[in-house]
Amino acid sequence: MSERVVPPAARRRRRPTKQGVVLSEELIVETALRLIEEHGADALSVRRLGRALGADPSSLYRYFRHTDDLMLAITDELIGRTLSTWRPTGDWRADLRDLGLRMHAGALAHPRAAVLSSYRVTGRVHEIQAVETILGVLRDAGFPDPDAVRIYHAFVDQALAFGAFDSASVALPQAAREAETAVWRATYARLPADTHPHIAATAHHLVTDMSHSSYPAALDLLLSAATTRLSQTKDKS
Amino acid sequence: MSERVVPPAARRRRRPTKQGVVLSEELIVETALRLIEEHGADALSVRRLGRALGADPSSLYRYFRHTDDLMLAITDELIGRTLSTWRPTGDWRADLRDLGLRMHAGALAHPRAAVLSSYRVTGRVHEIQAVETILGVLRDAGFPDPDAVRIYHAFVDQALAFGAFDSASVALPQAAREAETAVWRATYARLPADTHPHIAATAHHLVTDMSHSSYPAALDLLLSAATTRLSQTKDKS
DNA sequence: TTAACAGGTCAACGGTGTTGTCATAAGGTG
DNA sequence: CACCTTATGACAACACCGTTGACCTGTTAA
Numbered sequence: 001m002s003e004r005v006v007p008p009a010a011r012r013r014r015r016p017t018k019q020g021v022v023l024s025e026e027l028i029v030e031t032a033l034r035l036i037e038e039h040g041a042d043a044l045s046v047r048r049l050g051r052a053l054g055a056d057p058s059s060l061y062r063y064f065r066h067t068d069d070l071m072l073a074i075t076d077e078l079i080g081r082t083l084s085t086w087r088p089t090g091d092w093r094a095d096l097r098d099l100g101l102r103m104h105a106g107a108l109a110h111p112r113a114a115v116l117s118s119y120r121v122t123g124r125v126h127e128i129q130a131v132e133t134i135l136g137v138l139r140d141a142g143f144p145d146p147d148a149v150r151i152y153h154a155f156v157d158q159a160l161a162f163g164a165f166d167s168a169s170v171a172l173p174q175a176a177r178e179a180e181t182a183v184w185r186a187t188y189a190r191l192p193a194d195t196h197p198h199i200a201a202t203a204h205h206l207v208t209d210m211s212h213s214s215y216p217a218a219l220d221l222l223l224s225a226a227t228t229r230l231s232q233t234k235d236k237s
Numbered sequence: 238m239s240e241r242v243v244p245p246a247a248r249r250r251r252r253p254t255k256q257g258v259v260l261s262e263e264l265i266v267e268t269a270l271r272l273i274e275e276h277g278a279d280a281l282s283v284r285r286l287g288r289a290l291g292a293d294p295s296s297l298y299r300y301f302r303h304t305d306d307l308m309l310a311i312t313d314e315l316i317g318r319t320l321s322t323w324r325p326t327g328d329w330r331a332d333l334r335d336l337g338l339r340m341h342a343g344a345l346a347h348p349r350a351a352v353l354s355s356y357r358v359t360g361r362v363h364e365i366q367a368v369e370t371i372l373g374v375l376r377d378a379g380f381p382d383p384d385a386v387r388i389y390h391a392f393v394d395q396a397l398a399f400g401a402f403d404s405a406s407v408a409l410p411q412a413a414r415e416a417e418t419a420v421w422r423a424t425y426a427r428l429p430a431d432t433h434p435h436i437a438a439t440a441h442h443l444v445t446d447m448s449h450s451s452y453p454a455a456l457d458l459l460l461s462a463a464t465t466r467l468s469q470t471k472d473k474s
Numbered sequence: 475t476t477a478a479c480a481g482g483t484c485a486a487c488g489g490t491g492t493t494g495t496c497a498t499a500a501g502g503t504g
Numbered sequence: 505c506a507c508c509t510t511a512t513g514a515c516a517a518c519a520c521c522g523t524t525g526a527c528c529t530g531t532t533a534a
Binding site: 241251252282283284294295298303304 | 489490491492493498499500
Binding site: 241251252253254255260292293295296299 | 511512513514515516
């Protein structure tokens with residue numbers, strides 16, 4: 001029992017399950033994603049996944065050591081989908097802006113999966129490819145290695161963190177989501193100026209601004225700070 | 238059974254449990270927090286909490302409708318603690334930096350609660366107080382209202398998003414957490430330079446940098462971009 | 475042709491949140 | 505003081521969960 005998972009390359013004996021399904025890593029990941037999107041993050045359990053696949057739950061342990069392994073495979077699949085259509089143009093700032101917005105949009109397209117997976121380090125192919133590409137964009141732009149790594153880290157984490165953060169709102173039950181947007185109109189917009197002068201003075205801006213994601217603004221702030229830093233670096237040399 | 242939770246004000250008959258403990262909402266929240274701190278994030282379950290309190294698990298349902306209710310009560314307690322000791326000094330940039338770091342640290346101190354609650358808008362007193370204060374800091378610094386709101390939004394969401402993001406790693410089962418840090422050493426640091434030149438060139442920086450939170454760096458980038466914007470605004474007037 | 479074994483199934487273990495039911499002691503009332 | 509109401513704790517049960525050891529069988533390579 002010490003090792004029941006066989007590397008994908010060595011898989012050959014593809015016996016169908018009792019219900020006639022031929023399992024594979026891809027099929028399992030695909031089905032898991034569908035399950036999450038259709039029935040919520042809580043719907044993902046080994047038993048339910050087995051049922052959805054037409055296989056005994058324990059069969060899945062031939063493909064994944066534990067649930068966490070499966071989660072990582074799902075995550076990597078999502079990273080791959082996000083990057084598959086992105087191509088850097090040579091303008092580092094525009095490229096990173098585009099990529100950041102894509103990552104954010106990608107998370108929002110699969111909010112329930114994003115909430116579970118955004119913070120994981122997979123060490124799988126798609127992730128490695130992404131790291132290499134982004135680092136390349138920054139180093140080619142002229143950032144010294146320590147800056148490149150620091151900005152890479154902040155950039156990626158910001159995109160992932162906001163992706164998960166905004167996904168969490170989207171994944172909320174509809175009633176709860178509506179209740180939260182109502183708070184800005186019903187509570188904040190009605191605070192009297194004598195007790196809460198700053199909120200009262202900006203109430204109009206708050207109501208319109210708080211209903212959107214702040215990620216684009218945060219991303220632009222990060223990129224403009226990076227631009228400033230790069231020009232300072234070039235002045236010195 | 239439609240309503241087994243009695244509002245705190247109406248509680249009078251404080252009968253002790255079999256083991257002699259007198260339950261209360263405060264005691265339960267306190268014990269839950271202690272449990273998380275002492276035995277890790279996974280240690281919080283209704284059954285374990287009941288055991289720690291010396292009460293039957295089902296007794297807790299007299300105080301909280303479900304575990305999520307308990308989670309929110311814990312979160313509310315934490316928000317209060319985080320803000321209670323912070324006082325703005327008049328230096329807007331230093332004040333926001335301090336507050337951001339406090340919010341982030343507060344989340345990390347109770348990761349399991351942070352993950353579940355960071356993205357919620359409560360509209361309660363502590364939250365309103367925080368909004369008013371932060372907006373005041375920005376407007377007093379000289380930011381025009383639209384900028385103040387935009388920067389406020391980005392600042393708060395970034396602190397909360399990174400708080401939840403970094404908490405998620407901390408809340409991971411220990412084995413998974415160790416596996417992730419190992420990935421940087423075992424996988425990324427060993428990629429050959431001919432296939433992954435940028436990773437290979439910065440491997441040393443990656444290994445040291447990726448094991449820390451990037452929030453302080455992201456926070457500084459945001460604040461320095463805001464500073465630049467403020468000076469541009471002042472030039473025009 | 476046959477032997478090895480990958481990959482499926484089955485049953486079980488110890489955990490989880492949650493609820494219906496019951497017992498009882500606390501507290502108000504006369 | 506005695507009585508009645510009921511808040512609140514305890515118990516048992518339900519339906520799940522992830523995971524594993526043992527078993528069985530069809531596929532494949534020799």
